[in-house]
Amino acid sequence: MTDDTTRRRLLGLSAALASSLAGCSGVLDDQTADESGNATRTTPANESVTPTTATDSTAQSTTDTTAQSTTNDGNASGDGEEETGYQIRAASELDAPPASFADLPIPNDPEAYQYATMGTGEASATATVYGNWKCPYTQAFVLTDFQAVVAQYVVPGDLDVEFRAVAHQNGDPFLGPDAPRAARAGLAVWERDPESYWEYFATAFENQPQERYEWATTPQLVEFGKVAGVDGLDDVALAVSGGEYAERVTATAEAAVDAGVTTVPRVVVDGEVTAPTVDFTATLESLDDATA
DSSP: OOHHHHHHHHHHHHHHHHHTTTSBOOOOOEEEEOTTOOEEEEOOOOOOOOOSSSOOOHHHHHHTTOOOOOOSOTTSOSTTOOOSSOOOOOGGGSOOOOGGGTTOOOOSOGGGOSSOEESOSOOSEEEEEEEOTTOHHHHHHHTTHHHHHIIIIITTTSEEEEEEEOOEETTEETTSTTHHHHHHHHHHHHHHOHHHHHHHHHHHHHTOOOTTSOOOOHHHHHHHHHHHTOSOHHHHHHHHHTTTTHHHHHHHHHHHHHHTOOSBSEEEETTEEEOTTTOHHHHHHHHHHHHO
16 A cells, blocks of 8 residues: 555544544544555444533433343334333423423424424525434533524524434444434424424433433333423324334435535534534534624
8 A cells, every 4th residue: 555545544534533523423434545546435333422521411310220222223114113121211200391492483384394494484594403313412512502503593583493313324323223213203293293393302302311222212202292292292103113204314314424414413504514512613603604
């Protein structure tokens, strides 16, 4: 292998490691080249980074004492969904979402939006937040600085915000086989009761168990919905267990790749990607430029 090829590989690895700071990330595909210049690709197993700055929620400390395992791919039809260790927390045991997520504006025609959107639907700019329901960094952002974004840009009508859950990386479930199920549950809530979606969103992150547990079973997700006052939870459960919205979940993973997102959470506006848990000031500057 030539010195130039080695240097390119080292630079690529350094960039990948830097991009994964302060976020949840699967190990990226590492494109290498042999001496003849032919490209080959390897796909290491997914892993995640545990945050050192985020405050653990009550739910996380509670689940430290319990283990959970499910056997099916959460993006499958739902057949074989099992609970073999994780103890579901009933609605009465869960914390209420932050009050700032109550009565947030949504578009007048939410059915026209495939992915959950807050704002009037008529703002001059739209920011897409790429996250993962199981990612502790996404949780940290949602429960802290994201609320400042909502108050400063969304409530005044300057910005619409779309949330898309990245549940696959490199074709595999990202942060556990239950991650696609959590993503589909969010889409089911958005489609059936969009007025309650953002309280559901906040409830799930407020009570997020540690990501190493496969906690996103249909019954647990329904309990989140009860706390948020979601209507039509029976339909939500049927949709989730029946595998609805799998195509939208796959489309989000593809859109994240197209946008250059390899780690979550990330905020994308006007094609610019910022890392709010790394440099929140840069995120604010990007939003200022987009809404100017």
